Amino acid sequence: MASVGEITEVDITRRRGDTRNYVLTVKDKDGSPIDVTGYTCLLTVNTLKAPDLRSSPVTGSVVFQASGAPTTSPIPSPLDGKLTIDMGSFGGGSPPPQPGSYFYDIQITDANGRISTVLAGKFKVVQDITK
Numbered sequence: 001m002a003s004v005g006e007i008t009e010v011d012i013t014r015r016r017g018d019t020r021n022y023v024l025t026v027k028d029k030d031g032s033p034i035d036v037t038g039y040t041c042l043l044t045v046n047t048l049k050a051p052d053l054r055s056s057p058v059t060g061s062v063v064f065q066a067s068g069a070p071t072t073s074p075i076p077s078p079l080d081g082k083l084t085i086d087m088g089s090f091g092g093g094s095p096p097p098q099p100g101s102y103f104y105d106i107q108i109t110d111a112n113g114r115i116s117t118v119l120a121g122k123f124k125v126v127q128d129i130t131k
Contacts, residue, residue, distance in 0.1 A: 011121045015128040017096045019088040026081045033081025038111030041068035049103035063097045099127045
């Protein structure tokens, strides 16, 4: 789903209050999964989008952040390139974001501390019926 060194634009629509995690598969340019031992990732949702996510800081207001690490189930192997982003906490227990349109990006940090932004796009939260 994500290749190191490239930013893929993907829009996300999520129902308010849903806590299902996202699983990100990190691949090399040839399409093979990268060993994500020691990797982490961070999804940030913001009210504003910078003109160029690669060089401009995002100002605006951070709506929430969610962190991720190598997937541990059902198969606990960092060799498959999978990172799970914990969407259950909405950044340390903060309330779920209100319905609206936002922007996001996902950065991965490798075992050597190198950071790459791999996904970005619109993050839309839609109203749910059950609360």
